[in-house]
Amino acid sequence: MTILITAILDAGRSAVDIAIFTFLPLMIVTFSLMRYLEGVSALRSIADKASPLFRLFGLDGFGALAIIQLSLVSSAAPVAALSLMVHKGRSEKFIAAAFAAVLAAAPANASFPLASLGVDPGLIILNGICGALVASTLACWIVGRRSLPGKICSCDRADDRDVARHDLLAAINRGGADAIGVISAILPMLVISLALVRLTQSTGALSAVTSAAQPLLQLLGASQQDVLFILTKCLAGSSAAVTLLIDAHKQLSLPPDPHFC
Template sequence: MDLLIDVILRAGRSAVELSFFVLLPVMVVMLSLMRLLEARGVLDWVVARLSPLLRPVGLTGLGIFAALQINFVSFAAPVATLAMMDQRGASSRHIAATLAMVMAMAQANVSMPMAALGLNFGLVLGWSLVGGLVAAATTYYGFGRRLPATEQPMDEILHHPVAESAKGVLDVINRAGAEAFKIALGAIPMLVLSLTVVLALRRMGALDALTGLLSPLLLGIGADPGLILPTLTKYLAGGTAMMGIMDEMIRAGSSGATTLNGVAAGLLIHPLDVPGVAVLISAGRRVAQVWKPAALGAGVGILVRMVGHGLTG
C-alpha cells in the first residue's frame, strides 16, 4: 500500500508540474495571440487567400482554419470547426479530408510545450503541414473517394469577437487565458492516471521486461527501443500523457533532444490515438461516420512525417 501511495503522489506531482508550469504558460501566450489575430481579421484574410490554393487537395476555408487550430491551439480546437462543417452542409468527402488532415498534424498542446524539452518546433511545424496535406489528398482522392461529394450552399464566414478597442483586446486575452486554463486543468486527470499506471508497471519490472523482449526486433529495423514506453502511452492515453512520460525520461537521462527530433516527432506528435479520435468524432454525426477513411489517410500522412523527420531530424 505504501508503494502505491508513493507512486500516486509522484505521478500527481509530475502531472501538476507539467500542466501548470509547462503547458499552461505556452497555451496562454499562443491562444492569446491566435485569438487576437482572429479578432483582428488576420486569420480570415489568411483563410481567404489560401482556400483557392488548397481546394485541389480537398480542403475548404473551414478546413484551413482547422489546420491553424491544431498547429497553434490544441488537438481539441478543430472540434468546433468540424461541427460547423457538419452543420453548414460541407460534403462528407470534404469532412473526411479535413478530419484526416487534423489527425495527421502536430497538435500545439504537445509540440509547443515539448519545445522546452528540446523539440525543434519549426521542423515539426513544417513536416506537420506536409503530412496534413498528404493525408487530406490521400483521403479525398483515395480512401474517401466514394463518399458523397455533394455540398449544400455553405457559409464559410468565421463568426468571432472583434478587438477594435483596448477593452475589446483585454476581453479577447481574458477569454484566451480562461480557455488555456481549461485545457491545462483538463489534462491533469489523464496525466495522473497514465503516469500512475506507467510508474507502477515500471516499479513491478513489467516495462523493463517488455523493453527487453522487443528491443532485438526494434534494433533489427533500426528503431530506438526507448520509444516503446512513450509509444504505448501515446496511443492508449493520448499525446499529453506521452509528453509526461517523455518529460520523465529526459529528466532521468534515458532520452534527449536527438530522440525527440528524429522519427519520434512524426510517430508520437499527432491526435491519432484513442482519446484524440474519441474527442474529434464527437463533433457531429457525419464526422463520426467518416472516421475510418480519415484514419487511413491520416496514417499515410503520419508515415510521411516519420520519414521526413528521420531524414532531417
C-alpha cells in the same frame, strides 16, 4: 500497495510540475494570440487565402482553418471548424479529409512545450502540416473517391458575422481562461496515464513485453523507451507523451540541445 502509492505520488508531482510551469504559460500566450486573431477575423482571412492551395489536398477553407487552429492553439481547437462543416452539410468526403488532416498534424499543446528541450516548434509544425496534407489527400481522393461529390467551400465573411471583435485585453483574458480550462481538463488524464506508466515500469511489465518483442524491436531500431512513449501517446494522447518525455529529460539532467529532434 506501496508501489501503487509511490507511482501515483510521483505521477502527480510530474504532471502538476509540467502542466503548471511548462504547458500553462505557453498555452496562455498562444491562446491569447489566437483569440485576438479570431476577433479581427484574421484566421478566416488566412484560411480564405490558403483555400485554393489546400483544395489540391481535398480541404476547403474550414479544413485549412482546422489545421491552423490545431498547429497554433491545441488539439481541441479544430472541433469548432469540424462541427461547422457538419452543420453546413459538407460532403462526407471532405469532412473525412479534414478529420484525417487533424489526426495527422502536430498539436500545439505537444509541439510548443518541446521548445524547453531545444526542439524547434516550427519544424514540428511544418512536419505535422506535411503529414496532414498527405493524410487529407489519401482520405479525399483515394480512400474517399467513391463518396458522393461535395462542394468545397471557403470561409467567407458571412460566417464571421456572429464573431464579436475583441480588443487585446479581452483576448488575453479569454485566452487565459481557455488555457486554464485546457490544463484543468488534461491534468487528471496526465496523472492517471503517468501513474500507469510508473506502474508498468516498476512492476517489470514493460521489460517483459519488450524482452518478448526484442527481435521485432531490433528490426525496427526501437528501444524500450521508444515503446513506452508510443504506448503513452496511443493510450493517453500527446500531452501525456510530451510530459513523459520532458520528465525523462529532467531526470537525466540534460541541458537543452538545439540539435535535438
